[in-house]
Amino acid sequence: MTEPVDHPAARALAERHRLRIWEAIPWLLALGFFFAFPKHLGFGTELLVTVLFAISLDLVLGYAGIVTLGQAAFFGAGAYTVGILAKQGIWHEPITGLLLAALVAAAVGFGSGLVLLRTQGLTLLMLTLCTMALLEEAANLAHDYTGGFDGLDSLPIAPLFGRFEFNPLYPTTQYLYVLAVLFVCFVFVRMLVYSPFGQSLRGIRENMLRMHAVGAPVRGRLVLCYTLSAAIAGVAGGIWAQANAYVNLGTLGLDRAATVLIILVLGGHGRLYGAFIGAVAYISLSHFLARIYPTAWQLGLGLLLVVIALFARNGILGIAAALRRPAHRAAS
Amino acid sequence: MSTPPLLETRALYRNFGALAAARDINFRLEAGARHALIGPNGAGKTTFVNLLTGVVRPTTGAVLLKGRDITGVAQAERVKLGIARTFQINRLFRRLSVLENVYIAVAERVGAAPSMFRPAGRRRDVVDESMRLLETLKLSGDAARRISELPYGRQRLVELAIALGLKPEVLLLDEPAAGVPSAESHIILDAIDRLPREIAVLIIDHDMDLVFRFAERITVMVSGAVFATGSPREIAAAADVRAVYLGQASRG
Numbered sequence: 001m002t003e004p005v006d007h008p009a010a011r012a013l014a015e016r017h018r019l020r021i022w023e024a025i026p027w028l029l030a031l032g033f034f035f036a037f038p039k040h041l042g043f044g045t046e047l048l049v050t051v052l053f054a055i056s057l058d059l060v061l062g063y064a065g066i067v068t069l070g071q072a073a074f075f076g077a078g079a080y081t082v083g084i085l086a087k088q089g090i091w092h093e094p095i096t097g098l099l100l101a102a103l104v105a106a107a108v109g110f111g112s113g114l115v116l117l118r119t120q121g122l123t124l125l126m127l128t129l130c131t132m133a134l135l136e137e138a139a140n141l142a143h144d145y146t147g148g149f150d151g152l153d154s155l156p157i158a159p160l161f162g163r164f165e166f167n168p169l170y171p172t173t174q175y176l177y178v179l180a181v182l183f184v185c186f187v188f189v190r191m192l193v194y195s196p197f198g199q200s201l202r203g204i205r206e207n208m209l210r211m212h213a214v215g216a217p218v219r220g221r222l223v224l225c226y227t228l229s230a231a232i233a234g235v236a237g238g239i240w241a242q243a244n245a246y247v248n249l250g251t252l253g254l255d256r257a258a259t260v261l262i263i264l265v266l267g268g269h270g271r272l273y274g275a276f277i278g279a280v281a282y283i284s285l286s287h288f289l290a291r292i293y294p295t296a297w298q299l300g301l302g303l304l305l306v307v308i309a310l311f312a313r314n315g316i317l318g319i320a321a322a323l324r325r326p327a328h329r330a331a332s
Numbered sequence: 333m334s335t336p337p338l339l340e341t342r343a344l345y346r347n348f349g350a351l352a353a354a355r356d357i358n359f360r361l362e363a364g365a366r367h368a369l370i371g372p373n374g375a376g377k378t379t380f381v382n383l384l385t386g387v388v389r390p391t392t393g394a395v396l397l398k399g400r401d402i403t404g405v406a407q408a409e410r411v412k413l414g415i416a417r418t419f420q421i422n423r424l425f426r427r428l429s430v431l432e433n434v435y436i437a438v439a440e441r442v443g444a445a446p447s448m449f450r451p452a453g454r455r456r457d458v459v460d461e462s463m464r465l466l467e468t469l470k471l472s473g474d475a476a477r478r479i480s481e482l483p484y485g486r487q488r489l490v491e492l493a494i495a496l497g498l499k500p501e502v503l504l505l506d507e508p509a510a511g512v513p514s515a516e517s518h519i520i521l522d523a524i525d526r527l528p529r530e531i532a533v534l535i536i537d538h539d540m541d542l543v544f545r546f547a548e549r550i551t552v553m554v555s556g557a558v559f560a561t562g563s564p565r566e567i568a569a570a571a572d573v574r575a576v577y578l579g580q581a582s583r584g
């Protein structure tokens with residue numbers, strides 16, 4: 001038809017999704033960690049799962065602006081799916097097990113999203129919290145399947161590709177497996193947030209009323225986003241259960257939901273890489289603080305959060321972005 | 333009967349508790365119209381636009397588009413049917429760029445918005461249409477800037493750009509120049525003057541110069557009801573209209 005418009009803004013939007021060189025850094029670091037710290041791969045695996053979980057939260061909170069405190073409901077749903085299926089002798093294969101975890105978590109997300117996403121703000125926050133608490137209580141009561149308060153341990157998980165054992169003492173398989181799954185999920189989320197769908201999620205986050213007025217099916221989009229995010233959180237939970245051969249009520253708890261929220265706020269939400277930065281920053285900080293103030297380290301973390309909330313609304317990555325921009329724009 | 337008007341309301345009522353914000357409104361907007369809606373503060377003008385666009389449901393009465401009853405049709409669906417609006421107070425995507433603001437509207441209209449598996453920038457058709465729209469509004473210089481970095485007057489133009497990105501048949505402008513310094517308001521009014529005739533325009537404004545220059549038909553609302561409707565000349569001549577409204581506003 002007509003020739004493309006050549007304007008810096010049009011070019012920037014047309015090329016926004018291109019890979020940047022620095023985007024290789026987290027992946028290279030993760031691989032480097034594997035070779036440099038073979039004794040700490042258990043810790044590394046936990047960190048990678050946390051990043052994956054935080055990415056799932058970033059999709060709903062950072063991009064669609066859905067304020068939730070109940071993201072662990074989906075993590076737990078995924079973890080218990082893997083745990084129960086393995087313990088009952090129904091399913092042991094890890095990769096398909098993750099798909100099942102994703103499916104169950106997505107179903108929970110879809111069902112609860114249909115109801116919850118009619119509300120907004122504080123009501124929504126409370127309802128997400130209630131959903132998670134209900135699931136936790138249900139898991140506690142269904143003792144025969146879930147092991148109740150004790151959880152399920154020594155889960156029989158089949159070797160990856162029938163060859164690589166999940167050895168709890170030397171979690172090399174776990175680490176590389178989690179890293180690969182994280183990569184796949186990340187690529188999916190990255191594609192999503194740069195798509196027109198992702199753009200419309202940003203629109204909903206910025207101004208829901210206006211989105212109605214441009215003819216967007218707002219609730220349908222939110223439910224879809226919530227479902228996809230739940231599926232990814234389910235994968236995170238499922239892989240956590242596989243890597244540890246273990247599930248417990250903590251996978252469904254407020255502690256986990258709050259921690260991942262803190263991580264995302266710390267790293268910067270709606271920025272894709274905030275999950276990475278936040279997870280590393282949170283875990284390093286809590287280790288550091290726990291060493292110097294063994295009894296009161298959470299106080300230090302709390303203070304830091306207050307500072308972030310007051311002065312750096314967009315987290316660590318937000319500070320970095322503000323420093324890179326010209327001064328007059330950073331001021332606004 | 334002749335062909336139905338483009339947009340019509342029949343005996344439209346809306347109560348907010350004890351307050352009757354719309355009372356028995358029978359209104360017609362013809363295709364290609366240049367229609368103004370005036371009335372004192374709190375008369376119910378914005379409420380009327382909300383009723384037309386489906387933001388607010390009528391207590392009783394009907395809204396018809398080309399003779400079809402759309403009273404039960406949801407807000408987003410009405411947009412698809414060709415009704416677009418701007419807001420009295422900016423409702424923009426504040427942390428997104430001007431281009432992205434328009435992109436969202438255009439993507440929604442052409443059905444690109446649900447697509448997940450290709451980057452937004454690959455829809456060059458949407459990007460280019462958005463850019464051209466910004467050019468016609470002389471906004472392309474600001475295309476890369478965030479809304480929150482723009483002066484209010486420019487933001488009002490983006491309000492208009494988003495609505496035009498929907499290619500409406502009916503455009504409802506709720507005080508498009510409200511809050512804009514008078515030195516800049518002519519930019520917005522020029523843009524409105526240049527709107528193509530295929531778009532029927534209903535404009536709400538308190539600026540009588542603008543209303544009498546732009547409109548070919550004027551409806552006066554007072555406390556939720558239509559007080560008078562007619563050509564600008566008829567409205568200007570009506571003594572009672574002067575008494576309730578024009579007397580309070582400066583006309584010179």
Ligand SMILES: Nc1ncnc2c1ncn2[C@@H]1O[C@H](COP(=O)(O)OP(=O)(O)OP(=O)(O)O)[C@@H](O)[C@H]1O
Nearest residue numbers: 348351353371372373374375376377378379380420
């Ligand atoms: N959602 C609502 N709930 C309760 N009352 C409302 C609501 N919307 C509008 N009103 C009331 O309805 C009346 C009409 O308001 P509206 O905003 O339609 O007036 P307006 O003619 O647009 O006024 P202005 O010129 O100040 O914009 C006002 O008294 C207002 O307070």
Ligand SMILES: [Mg+2]
Nearest residue numbers: 377378379420
């Ligand atoms: Mg109003």
